[in-house]
Amino acid sequence: MTDWAAFTGFTGLVLVVLLSFAYVSRGVPHGDGASVSFDDNPDRETSLDGSRNDVELDGDELVSAATTENVVDGVSSTPIVPTPDSAAVSSDLPTHLLIANVAVSQALLGAFLALGAWYAEIPSAALGISAGDVPTKLGVGLALGLGLYAANRVGSSLSRQFGFTPDEALRESLTPESRAGWVLLLFVALPLIAGFEELLFRGALVGAVAVGFDVSPWLMAAVSSAAFGAGHSAQGRLGIVVTGLLGFVLAAAFVLTQSLLVVVVAHYLVNALEFVGNELFGW
Template sequence: MADWATFSGAVGIILVLLLVLARASATELDEAALSEPKSTDSPEVTDEVDGGVSDETLFDTETDASDSERDRFDTEEPVHVEGESVDADEAPITQPAESTRTPDAPPLSTPALLANVVFSQGLFGVLLLAMAWYTQVPARAFGLSSETLTVGAVGTGVAVGVVLYGLNEAAGRVARWQGLSTPSTLREALTPETAAGWAILLVVVLPIIAGFEELLFRGALIGVVHAGFGVSPWLLAVGSSVAFALGHGAQGRLGIVVTGLLSLGLAAAFVLTESLVVVIVAHYVVNAAEFVVHEGPEMA
C-alpha cells in the first residue's frame, strides 16, 4: 500500500532544497552581473555651428586659458629649502596606493554550469524516484501509464509546447513594448559556444531539466497529491505554479510572473491529459526554442 504521507513529506523537503539552491543561484548571477566592468568612456561635447566653432567657444577658450594659468600659480607646490620645516598644510599630496584587494573569483564557465545543472537536478530526480519506489507510489499517480506512453502523447506535447512558446514570446513582446524586460543572464550563462556544447545542451541538459521539473511540479505536486489525498487538481495546479515561479527567481520579478503563467499552462495540460509525457515534451520544446531562437545564431 502506498505511503502517501511519507512521500509527500519527502517531496516537500526536496522542494525546499530546490528553492534554496535557486535563490543562491539567483544571488550569484546578480553579483556576477554587477561585477562586470562598465565603460567609462563618454562622448565629447562640442559647440559647433554650421560645421565651425562658435564665437562663444572661442571666448570661453581664451578665458579658460587665463584661468588655468592663474590656477597653476595658485596650486603650485611650495619650494622647500633644506633646513626649513614643512607645515602639514604645505606638504605635497601623494596619490593613494593602488588597492591590493584580490578580485572576486570569476564566475563558473558554461560547461561547469551545465554540469552543475545536470548533477543537481539529476540527483534530485533520482531521490524523488527512489522515494516513490520506497513508498510504493504507483506510476499512474504521476501520469505515467501504458495509455500515456504513446507517440500521440509526444505529438500532443510538441503541439502544446509550440503554443506555450508562442504565448511566451507574445508576452515578452508586450513587456518590451511597455518598456519592461526579463533578464536573460541565466540563459546566456548556459549558452554553449561550440557545436558539441549545443548537442549536449539539447540532448542531455534540457531533457533532464524538463523531466525532473515536470516530475516534481506536475507529477508529484499535482498527480500524486491528488491521488493520495483527493485535493482538487486545479487548486494544486495553482500552488505548484507558484512554487515553480519562485524556483526561477534568477529571471527577475517580471520573469517570475511570466514563468508562473507558463507553468500554469503546463499544469492545465497535465490536468486535462493526465499525462506526464505530454508536459515533459512541451516543457522541453519551450526551453529548446528559447535557446535556439535567442542564442542559436551565436553558436557559430
C-alpha cells in the same frame, strides 16, 4: 501498501532544496535589479562571472545607469530552467561546466524523488506515467510546447514595444560556446531539467497529492505553479510571475491529459526553442 505521507515528505524535501538553490543564487544579475550584492560600493558593476569593474558615474550618466538597472520585464523570454546552485553562480565556471552542474543537480534530485516514489509504492498512474497511446501524447506535447513558445515570443515582443526589456542573464550564462556544449545542453541538460521539474511540480505536487489525499488537482495546480515560479527567481520578480503562469498552463495540461509525458515534452520544447531561437535568429 502505498505510503502517501512518506512520499509527500520526499517531495517536500526536494522542493525545499530546490527553493534553497533559488534563494542562494539570487546574486545572478537580472533586469529588474533584484540581484543581491555584497559590496558596499554602489558604483561597482557585477558581471556574470562574479568579477567587478569599477565605474565612475556622475550627473546624467548616473541617472541613465539607474534607469537601466531598474527596467523590469513584462514577459520573461528566459527558458524555464531552474536557478543554478550557489556553486555555479559564485565561481568562474566555463559554460559547459555550468551546464553540467545544472544537469547533475537535477539528475540527483530527480533520482531522489524517484527513489521516494519507489519506497512509498506510489502508483505510476498517480504520477501521470503510463505506456499507453504514446504517439498521441507526443503530439499533444509538441503542440502545447509550440503554442507556449509562440505565446512567450509574442508577449516578449509586445513588452519590448512598451520599453520593458526581458531578462536574459540566465539564458546567456547557459548558452553554449561550442558544438559539444550544445549537444550537452539539448540532449542531456534540458531533457533532465524538463523530466525532473515535471515529475516534481506536476507529477508529485499535483498528481500524487491529489490522488493520495483526495485534494482538488486544480488547487494543487495553483500551489505547484506558485512554487514553480519561486524556483526560477533568477529571472526577476515579474519573471517569477510569468513562469508561474506558464507553470499553471502545464499543470492544467497535466490535469486534463493525466500524462506526465505531455508536459515533459512541452517543457523541453519551450526551453530548447528559446536557446536555439536566440542563437539562430536573435529572438
